Amino acid sequence: MTSTLKVGLVGWGAIGRVVGTALAEQGIKGAELACVVDNRPLGEAAPAPQVTFEEAIDRCDLIVEAAGQGVVREWGERVLTSGTDLLVASTGALTDEELAKRLLAAGPGRVYFTGGAVGGLDLLQAVRALGPLDDVRLTTTKLPSTLEQPWMEAELIGRMRAASGPVEVMRGTARDVPVKFPKSTNVAASVALAVGDLDAVRVRVVADPGATLTRHVVEASGEHGAYRFEVAHRPDPGNPATSQVVPYAVLRSLAALAGRSGQIL
Structure with missing residues (x-):
């Protein structure tokens, strides 16, 4: 008989509660x-x-991170070296390449990542096996209030708050953007993990007062084909910076790890 997977949950916020x-x-x-x-x-x-x-690591077979990138940075290696597995929801932490290398090299625990609010990652990984993707772009559009950050100049915040239509907030790579928006652009890191290159994924972050749905558009092309994925999610009522679907993506990953990968949640 298969033993029951003992799960420790880090974070009791919008993702963790579900x-x-x-x-x-x-x-x-x-x-x-x-x-x-x-x-x-x-x-x-x-x-x-x-x-x-520390107690959670001792008690559990798997730790689920649902509390932000800081948890991955502070505790990720410790979880894995203890022999406990780790499921990461805040994939933006992996834009720190040194951290990513240490986590992937650590053990005997295993590290897993969930795709969160974007689809098509499995296909991008499959295409990557055929050869590099020449052009990968991600456009993320969210409500202005969910994108305001302490580092922003007053002029940009003023434009975002006064906007009647879309305003481009930042343009960069998947290496740059998740660091600037640690709670709302994990999708950029997830796409980069699938593609295998942080610098190859060009990201636009757009604030739109009419964005009742959070929208992610992924466009990729290479020698073997061209691909486009677009998703539009309702923001979580308790935390509009994250999409309502994210905890259910975590649950699907948990179902797979528990040996029920064919189950529809």
Whole structure:
């Protein structure tokens, strides 16, 4: 009989609450929620014991990161060297190539990544095996309020707040953009991971006051073909910086790791 996967969840926010509740209600066969890690006292809000990160590593087979890039940077290697596996939702942390190398080299725990709010990554990975993609572009469009950052100049923030239509906020590569928008552009890193080159993915970030749906458009071409994927998601009501679909992408990854990859969630 296959043993049950003991899962530790880091973060009880917009992503963590959905994932944790589904696990606690036995929504993923073969997996159970063993504990929750969060820097806020959760009390009865958590459906499993709230523990320290060190305790979670000792208790669990798999740690699910649902709390931001900082968690991956601070704890990722420690999780993996302990022999516990790690599922990363905040793929933007992997734009730090030194960190990415250390995580991929660490063990005996294994590191996994979830695609989150964008599709087509498996196809891009398959095409990459045929040869390099010459041109990869991502355009992400979100509500202005979800894109405001401390580093922005007052003039740009003023244009975003006063905009009646789309405003380009930043243009760069998948190496640059997730660092500037750590809570809202993990998609750029996910595309780059699939393509295998942070600098090959050119990214535009657009603020649009009419963006009731968060939109990601991926365009890629190379010697073997041309590909275009467009997704439009409802933002999460509790945290508009992330899409409502993201926790369900995490749950699908969990189902695969628990041995139920054919299950539709």
